[in-house]
Amino acid sequence: MQDMSRITELDLRGEVCPYTFVKTKLKLEELESGEELKVILDHAPAVENVPRSLKNEGHKILGIEQKGDNLWNVRIRKA
């Protein structure tokens, strides 16, 4: 049984597009379908780009939270 409550975290502070998406995608490939990933971003354009690209690949965006001036958490459920 996979543990659905486990949340993997990926800290992408300092990373820019398109590597924010590339790294998120690589991390998701390591997870099981249905698992949740939290990505930490500080590159503003990525907050739009990453969720859009992830949706294109079928993943679900559970939420985008602004945590500070230039800090966001994006929560994703793997397709």
Next chain:
Amino acid sequence: MLGGFSEEQIRRYSRHIILPEVGGKGQKKLLSSKVLCIGAGGLGAPIIEYLAAAGVGTLGIIDDDTVDLSNLQRQVIHGGNVGKPKAESAKQFVNNLNPDIEVKTYIERLNANNVIDIFKEYDIVVDGSDNFATRYLVNDACVLTDKPLSHGSIYRFEGQVTTILPHKGPCYRCLFEHAPPPGMVPSCQEAGVLGVLPGIIGVIQATEVVKYLLGIGELLVGRLIYYDALNMTFDEIKMRWNKQCPVCGEEPKITSIQEEIYGDVCRI
């Protein structure tokens, strides 16, 4: 390390990883694949160049020729290496382009005695040779050892390219049962060739190899693209499995690689 990729690899292969059809998984497949390139000449140059750039982890390069100034009109990977063995020159090019790639060089002619042993090491063979003897040897060895083959050939302003999955589709002999008799076609040096022509055909071959390794798209199996640079046309010729094919037919005459079948027209 993320998904088994170094920081440098993530950047190098990012445009592949972004593609839904490739991803990290596909890129890892490429990195663990082994491709044999027959010839490092006109066709071999773009084949080697793009397979190396794509991150095909192991490239075998067989060529017994050395770089000549007259090659540089089309063989774009050999700059500055006149006089060097082409296989060594190609290896140097690959090492500069992508240090991830392991290159195995064979500075020898492909022949009836070494072909089976060399093919064994690879997932797919790309034929960039320029003579009928090698072309038929490669086709027959691929059919007999069940090895996928990308075939390409060029002549003056025209090129042809197809992909052979032995016993799943037709082979080169299904369409052209035997080589034309010596003297019917000008030898390699006499024919002349438009310099960009092998670039087009070789890049199509590299495309097919990458697709095969990734398991995506539709391969040129049972189809031969005939390209005419002067008229800028791409025609597709349907190829059918020939029941009477001497190597992949119902009662094949060629059941092993025998030296005497393959004449010696000219070098790779």
